Amino acid sequence: MRSVPSIVHLDLDAFFAAVEQRDKPSLRGKPVIVGGVGTRGVVATASYEARVFGVRSAMRTAEARARCPHAAYLTGRFAAYRITSRAVMAVLREISPLVEPVSLDEAYVDLAGDAGRDLSAAGVEELAAALKERVREVTGGVTASVGAGTSKLVAKIASDLRKPDGLLVVEPGAETDLLHPMPVGRIPGVGPATAERLRRIGVHTVGELARAGEPDLVAALGQAHGHALARLAMAEDDRAVVPLRESKSISAEDTFEHDIVDPALLSAIIDRLGTRVCERLTRERLSGRTVTVKIRLFDFTTYTRSATLAGPTDDVRVVNRLARRLLAEVDTSAGVRLLGVGVSGLADWVQEDLFGSAADVDLAVGPRPRAAADVDLVEAVGRPPAARRNPTADVRAGPGHGAEAGPRSDQRVPGEPNPPRWSPGQDVMHTEFGPGWVWGAGLRRVTVRFETAATGPGPVRTFATDDPDLAPYTPLTWDPGLRVSPKKARPASPAP
């Protein structure tokens, strides 16, 4: 927790609905509801005029229609929201480079770091008031609620308290007086399930939460959640404002107007969803190893099935084939309400499929080949730019980093002992398995020397990427019985 209220939280009021009212003057002053308009739709955003009738986010659209039949019901125009959001984020970055967008309509700003700034409560309030005015200008009239305080928690709660179009700076030292009377559900991260568990141990307010012992909270909520809430209740929150968050998964899902039984149709939908995901992967220059299929049945029971490839891919054929296989693991004969496809385990480099085919990759489901650090790399060249996701590879690093070699997971024989590993000081690694991988995250060129028992010193092969910016993930095949020579026995560097 800081000594000055230098964290600002900005929240655009009823954002989607506000953009609609801005673009269609006839909607101004009227209830506007943005969300799914079908029979299974839910409300994404309700304008304040609609909230008067009790319409809320996440409410079924059918119920919203019952409460507020005269409202305008609109599906989202996300391109417009995105453009408006970008303009707001740009305004925030004029104030400080430390801007963390939480969603299209929400962001934190860290004012610390600018030594010359007046970070007194009065100074921050003046800045926030000017900020609200700038946001209104650049968005064409969309209003924002702004909170500021000594932590993310306090800034967020402050902006919540003054919605809509409000401003609150919480003075340092006043945090617990503000928080303690509140119901626990006001703390972000405390939803219905957590609130119920807390109620059962007699905790209803943040003050009671602060007085509860951490051991009791951990027992009721688990280690991470219990510990985090015990701290938040005492306004202890040192979470940083993180300007750049890397995405961890990309997914697409669809709820159907009517439940689907036809397997061929389900398969076709899986393909469509997988294609959507891969298009995004490609556009964002990402690839991923884990494919997940989500299946919601007619009765809302929900299954996920996932499988992890030996190497990352953004290949729509690979993703779709695997997704269809995962779909087949679940009995869908009674009707499917929702299907989803996701890819996680993201890397920001694309597999260079130099020696394999998509079909090979598809087969290579299973854990990534385990590390055999210090494998016989004759030479490894290339360090990725610091900005890239994969940190600099250290060829001599331990498991999980740098160069690895091992059998392809799909080539392992269950029950058989694991293949030999390379260890420092070892002269020769005998490989008795078939096809193998050499993997060098962050490397651009990898040279491997082979030596066979039969032929003596064997071929030297170099694997490289075309794009100097990319790391290779190079599946290569070597012959059973091949021996690999150690680094210390290497000859002069071979030409690539």
Next chain:
DNA sequence: TCTGGGGTCCTAGGACCC
């Protein structure tokens, strides 16, 4: 006419490795 779509983080158990 019950319950969206895009995400993140956590837990727990099993496999496997050292």
Next chain:
DNA sequence: TCTGGGGTCCTAGGACCC
């Protein structure tokens, strides 16, 4: 041959957020 602890990876599900 047995025992065991710690760590990582993978899978499935759940809570939560906007």
